[in-house]
Amino acid sequence: MAQRVAIARALAGEPELLIADEPTTALDVSVQAGVLDLLVDLRDQRGMALILVTHDWGVLADACDRAIVMYAGQIVEDAPTRDLIAAPRHPYSAALLESIPAKVDPGAMLPMIGGTVPPPSNWPTSCRFAGRCRFATDDCTHAPIPLTRTDTGVSRCVHVDRLEEKEAADAVTTA
Ligand code: SF4
Incomplete structure (x- = not known):
């Protein structure tokens, strides 16, 4: 009330x-x-x-209708909600979706994102998610990462292709 x-x-x-x-x-x-x-x-x-x-x-x-995912003070992904849930185009969005308890088999460990969000006083000038990202490479740590267009919306990630490859591999595994 x-x-x-x-x-x-x-x-x-x-x-x-x-x-x-x-x-x-x-x-x-x-x-x-x-x-x-x-x-x-x-x-x-x-x-x-x-x-x-x-x-x-x-x-x-x-x-x-539309979802915007934020991490450490920045928009990291913006897409129609249905597309973002079905095919996330940022590793943080993907990791959040994998952590939904209902998606995990009973008795299995709930996936977690390792590490913690850096404090504002310590935000890197490059990718702010790099310290916790499973797809991170040297390319992610040199300069600010801009939002760029994807097939569903925009993402602040230089390795969207790796997420797409994982998605395709998961689809083959579950087929
Ligand atoms: S830019 Fe690199 S570190 Fe940042 S989310 Fe993408 S893959 Fe991960």
Whole structure:
């Protein structure tokens, strides 16, 4: 109920854009679904733009057309949600998706991304994810990595081809 009151207050001024930061965190699953449905209905009824800030891929998949993944203060991938979930084009997005508990066999270890996010005082000038990336090479550590076009959107990675190769190999393995 408190979440609904907070949403009602935010909407009282009839905004054209609503930014909801972790709007369903700590809610149980059924209440979470109700709050998400409410936000999506209001978005559609009012023609309002909605930005959800979330760590929950389920929330993203249910409510968002477009996904932007951020790491250490930078956008690292931007693509339609469906494409990003099916075929991530940045190693951080891929590692996050591999860590979804529902994707892991019962009893198996949950995959983790080793290391920690560097503090802002220590952000590298080159790829900020390099210290934790399984695809890192020397090419990743010389200069800032720009966002570049991929087949689905944009990615801040110089080795998108390696992700595509892994995706193709995984597809052969599971076929
Ligand atoms: S640029 Fe290199 S280190 Fe950074 S995400 Fe891509 S492969 Fe990994």
